[in-house]
Amino acid sequence: MAAPDFFAFFSEYFGERWNALLPALRGEAVYETIQYPGKEPYYLDEASAFAARALGVEPGMNVLDMCAAPGGKTLILAGALKGKGSLQSNDRSPDRRTRLSHVIENTLPEEFRANVTVSGYDGVRFGMYRKEEFDRILLDAPCSSERHVMESEKYLAEWSPKRISHIAITQGSLLASAVDALKPGGQMIYSTCALSRMENDDVVRKILKKRKGKVRVLELESGIPGTDKTEFGLQMLPDRCAGRGPIYCAKLEKLEIEN
Numbered sequence: 001m002a003a004p005d006f007f008a009f010f011s012e013y014f015g016e017r018w019n020a021l022l023p024a025l026r027g028e029a030v031y032e033t034i035q036y037p038g039k040e041p042y043y044l045d046e047a048s049a050f051a052a053r054a055l056g057v058e059p060g061m062n063v064l065d066m067c068a069a070p071g072g073k074t075l076i077l078a079g080a081l082k083g084k085g086s087l088q089s090n091d092r093s094p095d096r097r098t099r100l101s102h103v104i105e106n107t108l109p110e111e112f113r114a115n116v117t118v119s120g121y122d123g124v125r126f127g128m129y130r131k132e133e134f135d136r137i138l139l140d141a142p143c144s145s146e147r148h149v150m151e152s153e154k155y156l157a158e159w160s161p162k163r164i165s166h167i168a169i170t171q172g173s174l175l176a177s178a179v180d181a182l183k184p185g186g187q188m189i190y191s192t193c194a195l196s197r198m199e200n201d202d203v204v205r206k207i208l209k210k211r212k213g214k215v216r217v218l219e220l221e222s223g224i225p226g227t228d229k230t231e232f233g234l235q236m237l238p239d240r241c242a243g244r245g246p247i248y249c250a251k252l253e254k255l256e257i258e259n
């Protein structure tokens, strides 16, 4: 039997809701403007900005943005540090990393970028080589990005439900690495712009099993009306959130283990 195409798959997945979600995904996004005096503006989806702020970064912290390019969320994290502490903005793709460096250079004032470093490691390595080092980690994981897939005949032709399970395996490895790189008591956000639970709650459920007793889920409250509460986090989809999203995010805390 032939695999369902993109639209048939998500129509079945969302049921009635797909009739409103599909046009909303094709509609205009809602952006927040990040701009410092004398610097270029950067436009970031308001739901993405929420996910980055939900990490609760404060001046002085040691922060990792594991998959940072092109850099919208890194701007929020650097802004929250106010030049104190450190932010490692990492991305494995050389082209996207070039863009990330430009975004940091063109958008952030000198005093907010002096403590930001850009690196190009495979995120999976942080858990091995930078164990228990970071106070806060943002894992804005590579995902199916259905809103972008829908814009391209080429991507639509390449799409299959199998891609979702392949990407979910990568997301699980990155999430395990992030948990291992967190200090005990440290916190992280796992976020994606994927629509389905297979790349969202299911990935979180697996890490809770894989790192049992080492990590717990924290409650998140969104100020964005229309946000859906999911099993472990929040999802903002453009049909209910007036154009914002898609963004899923969950907040995790690494437990302090008593000896």
Ligand SMILES: C[S@@+](CC[C@H](N)C(=O)[O-])C[C@H]1O[C@@H](n2cnc3c(N)ncnc32)[C@H](O)[C@@H]1O
Residues within 6 Å of the ligand: 048, 066, 067, 068, 069, 070, 071, 072, 073, 074, 090, 091, 092, 093, 096, 121, 122, 123, 124, 140, 141, 142, 143
């Ligand atoms: C959803 S995008 C990140 C968007 C970014 N956080 C922002 O707000 O602009 C995911 C990124 O993960 C990067 N990536 C994919 N696999 C990776 C890996 N194994 N290690 C590090 N980065 C990776 C991709 O190059 C891509 O830039």
